[in-house]
Amino acid sequence: MTSWISQSRKRITRWMGAGVVLFASFAAIVPGFARAQDAMPAELASTWKASGLPDSALSVVVQELGGPRLMAINADEPRNPASVMKLVTTWAALSELGPNYIWRTDFLIEPGDRYNTDGVLKGPLYLRAGGDPYLMMKDLWVLLRELRLRGVKMINDLVVDRSIFGDVSIDPGAFDGAGDRAYNASPDAFMVGFGALRLLFAPDPVAQKWIPVIDPPLPGLRLEGQVNWSTARCPGPPAVTTEPVLTQQGVTIRLGGTVAGSCGEFSLYRLALSQPELAEALFRLLWRELGGSFTGKVRAGKVPADAVVLASHESPPLTEAIRQINKQSNNVMARTVLLTLGAERGARPATPQTSEIVAKSVLASQGLSMPELILDNGSGLSRNGQVSAQSLASMLTAAWQSPLMPEFMSSLAIAGIDGTMRRRLRDDGTLGMAHLKTGSLRDVRAVAGYVQGASGKRYVVVSMVNDPKAAAVRAFNDALIGWLTSK
Template sequence: MRQYWLLLITAYSLFFAQPSLAQELPANVIQALQKSKVPLNAVGVYVQEVGPSSAAAQAVLTWQADQAMQPASTMKLVTTYAALDMLGAAYRWKTSVWMTGQLDGEVLRGDLIVRGGGDPRLVLENFWLLLRQIRAQGIREIQGNLILDSSWMEPQYFDAAAFDGDPTRPYNVGPDALLVNFNALNLQLQKTEQGLQVTTLTPLALQTTVSVKLTKGACGTWRDKLTPSFSLVQQKVNLTLTGTYPTSCGTQTWLLQPYPLSHADYVGALFRQLWSELGGQFNGETVSGVVPPNAGLVTEMASAPLPDILRDMNKYSNNVMSRLVMLTIDKEANQAPANATRAAQIVQAWMNRNGISTTGLLLENGSGLSRVERISAAQMGQILHHAFDSAVMPELMSSLPVLGLDGTMKKRAINQAVAGHAHIKSGSLEGVRAIAGYVLAASGKRYVVVCLINHKNAEQGSVAQDELLEWVFEHG
């Protein structure tokens, strides 16, 4: 009898010494949700221990975990793990340069062709190095045209205004096989005695017409008071800026997409400026096309390896990078021009092969910048659990923002004990707040944590998500 009671007491102690399977949210999380006026039926939560001893462990906390919800940018985790698993951690993209005609001394009597290879991070510095490599091959003057080859992916119409009606926002940039500098223009706005002065920090020739009235008052949302209008005239970018600008704003920088200019327009303008700065000469046209059969290779440039790309993509939640990574999955699987629909189908089939449920799953572009994409907290949790047990776990985890320290999570939970002990991807859209990643609890155990909120007051729900992370850290 005494032995029976000892066993019962031991079992009782073990049960309450660890988080147990729960169907109710912690009190601190419920309180934060109530304060934020977010109903419990607008929340999906999944928490599960990961590690050697947890292979068959049940989730320690679930709440509406099987309900398909909008994940916002946490969907990038699906793209990340699928890419690491299918492409491999050593994968790189290649951008190549070709020429037609003859090189007569330093004069190319023919066309120069740049073939895009889908590099998600062909930033300004790398594009400059590519042009420097061209100059190193002895080409100074180009007498033909600059041909931009984007045949790496299928031609597609991309409406940058479709998502939220603000096509100049950098997050609305569409994918392109030859995406340079994220198709972004960096402007500096400065108040002077003569009015507002606009200078481009991006090295391309920009002609500006400024009709902006300087006003008094708080700086506030100064971007909303300005209207940029872009056009291309004789291969040069023109900007007309109208609106008002509070003098209290002082000097500001403004990153935007020069919509409705195409990717080719942008790359062409950038090429002209950088080529001139390198001592080159080019007076031809910039046109879209493909590398002809008789072209000769001039040079090529490899991207950084996939884990480096994913780190930038996830730390700073870069949507167009994620779109290109997703497209690459299809490109490599089919060895044909990349297609987003096929890429989504490949990822869904990959999840099924790995025993991860796809019921209710909807993939569109893999970035989360979508009103279509859906995933449940349990599905996201299963992906993270599966990834933790995989060979690419270090690459995936290191790509995520560290809570309270860097990336999009730098300012979250900074005064809480969990800060610095969690790798978390966040996501935000109007009516959506999401977190997903890993928490290292005070006990030394590690947990997958997912929390999706879909509600008009979701923005205020971020506090409840931070409380959930704290609860896992303290009680896990």
């Protein structure tokens, strides 16, 4: 058998001249048929070999759009794609909900419950949460200001209706123990500012110390400890430790670390409160700043069917949301978009499980069966998520052929220019030549998207590695993109 394989390989190479391409396809048909470097051009094979990674850890598909397949290695092997999974979530949502889909957040009152001349609401104020993933503190301020413009001064109770989603809250520390990091934020139907607080660090060069400030300054939150000052040259992103601790007075964030004064003012974003707690605290703070008074409680409930809308906020369209998700790899937004898809095209209240079923149905309607796909929470922040390079390449090809291609492609990070790719592939030959989504977890590195060659041809590329030393694949992935831009 070994001799037959060897002889066949020689014949294929001799007959085709460009045997690398045909052999790559043959290797994809017969699993385990060849070493990965045998299915690559020489310049890529040497870079892959230098990574020291096992061939079994790699899946690659390179496809010319409207042309031949250039490479396929372990194409059907299910892999954890890390944040590259966001491509699946955002494409399913964009193709089903449309680029102009918006989220609404409404304040409502019961029929006939008008405020009196003193601006006092007799009954409760209702908030109908729409699952807006892009609702920021400034948007909540504008929405509350609309109430003040309409003459409302005093609110008794605020009833928050989150029924668009089911019980979707998660423990932010469950994934990797870093429960204060913004990338671990829990989804919520009424999420403000991604659920994160801003810690501003202002330099005081005279006293040679850092002055930390919590933004917004919520009651019950305080800082403890300090960040030491260094006179060294700024080495890069500030290394500051933050540890939220629950106390009888509220939450204390303990600070530590050393930062060079030459780094200048900087901000960190951290989780300290649950989504409902933060939303309530912001509501109280902003309403008070606007001159309103609040005498009751914030509680969960349902909006009456005949309630009257008093003020509304409409989100930016879905196209802007997926641009934030894919360029900046925003996990909690991706989770929320998946839940929105489930709520709009499935059953309410939506859950990750019901929403995954809807997403798979949407993909299947496009001829994308993707049998190995485990979408999980839709963000890629998962040890269970999986998809094959072949399925991703097929989906990217289908997206390219869709009228929505410009909206989808523009959501990806541009090589050497923005998003998660802003510091990579900045050479003259690669700068701006690829729109890509990256993925990174412990034991996972992935990249997928579109590349334009020097000839003007376009290519779909997918590369995924699952291995304890997966970080070693970076040079190979950069070389792979560089190889395509030169074609």
